[in-house]
Amino acid sequence: MMAADLEVNGVSWAPTKSGQPVLHPTTFSVAAERVLGVVGPNGAGKSTLLRLLYRFQQPKTGHVRVDGQDIWSMSARDAARRIAAVLQEQASAFGLTVREIVRLGRTPHRSGFAASGAGDEKVVERVLDTLSLHPLAHRDFGTLSGGERQRVMVARALAQEPQVLILDEPTNHLDVRHQLEVVSLIRSLGLTIVVSLHDLNVAAGVCDDVLVLKDGHSQGFGPPQTLLTNALVSNTFRVDARREHLAPSGASHFSFTLPN
Template identity: 85%
Template sequence: MRAADLDVQGVSWAPAKSALPVLHSTTFSVAAGRVLGVVGPNGAGKSTLLRLLYRFQKPHSGQVRVGGQDLWSMTARDSAKRIAAVLQEQVSAFGLTVREIVRLGRTPHVSGFATTGIGSEQVIDTVLEKLSLRSLADRDFGTLSGGERQRVMVARALAQEPQVLILDEPTNHLDVRHQLEVVSLIRSLGLTIVVSLHDLNTANGVCDDVLVLKDGHPQGYGRPETLLTDTLVSNTFCVNARREHLAPSGASHFSFTLPN
């Protein structure tokens, strides 16, 4: 798997032509191998933006380019070889094993009624090994913990051999240990990643760049250590935010209070 640049120019989306936009014109670029965090309060337009990136919805304006190629100039099969997504809603198990779930990721590479070949099985084995799932390969997906299920869904996405990986709230509903596992996993993949997050401290720690949205409008884009100022965070989330630097590591952490 090799990472590719992701270039998003002036994309917007509304539920109908006459409706108010859910996402207003948004522009950003993610260099190959970098991690972009999309942050903002509920209703900010984060999930809408991600849907445009993994080709679930077509932008009403603007363009999404992967590796220099317009996403909507490709066939759906070809786009699935470029971009994979892990969503908040996990698949129903239907009695499938972990290996069978991961094998679903090979679908874009299979033609007609063909089954996966030796090459695909090698990809699946590599992905299972990378995500420490080999020992769970024959387990029923429905018997796994939340953190294990999330790793399986990432493995299914990686089996597509994408260049760009989209993650929608990957730490949602996970306990602290499993949140840390997922965060560590994101940093280890080496792909171009766009991840939506609620937790600013997670975004601050895991992302190379951050895009901040509020009410469908971009509030800023840049490196988290410079973009996420107390003022920007306070205004975006309607709280009193304060960045604190932790000794001796020098790492920073946001604390929040309600306005008076």
């Protein structure tokens, strides 16, 4: 898998041609192997933006390019070879095993109804090994814990051998240990990653850059250390935010209170 540059130029989206935009024109870029966090309150447009990035919805305006090529100028199959997504909603596995779920990620690389070949199985084995899923390979997906399921869905995405990986709230509904596991995994993949997160402290710790959205408008884009000021965070989330620097590591942590 080779990571790619992701360029997003002026993308917007509305439910109808004449409807009010859910996402207003937004521009940013993510260099290969960097991690971009998308943050903002509920209804900010985070999931809408991600749907444009993994070609589920076509932008009303603007372009999404992977290594300079517009994703809507390629076939859906070719786009799926370049971009993979892990969503919050996990469909029923219908009794499939972990290995069978991961094998589904090879679909964009097969022709028609062709069965998996030796090359596909090598990729599946490598991904199972990368995510330490071999002990679970024959387990029914429905019997797994939330954290285990999230790892399997990431594995399925990696089996697509994408250049860009989109993650929609990957730590949502996970306990602290599994949140830490997912965060560690994100940093280790070596892909170009766009991840929506609801926890600013997680975003600041795992992301190279952050895009802040509010009411479908970009509030800023840049490194979290400089972009996430008390004023911007307070205004975006309608709280009183205070950034505290922790000794001796020097790491920072946001605390929040309701405004008077």
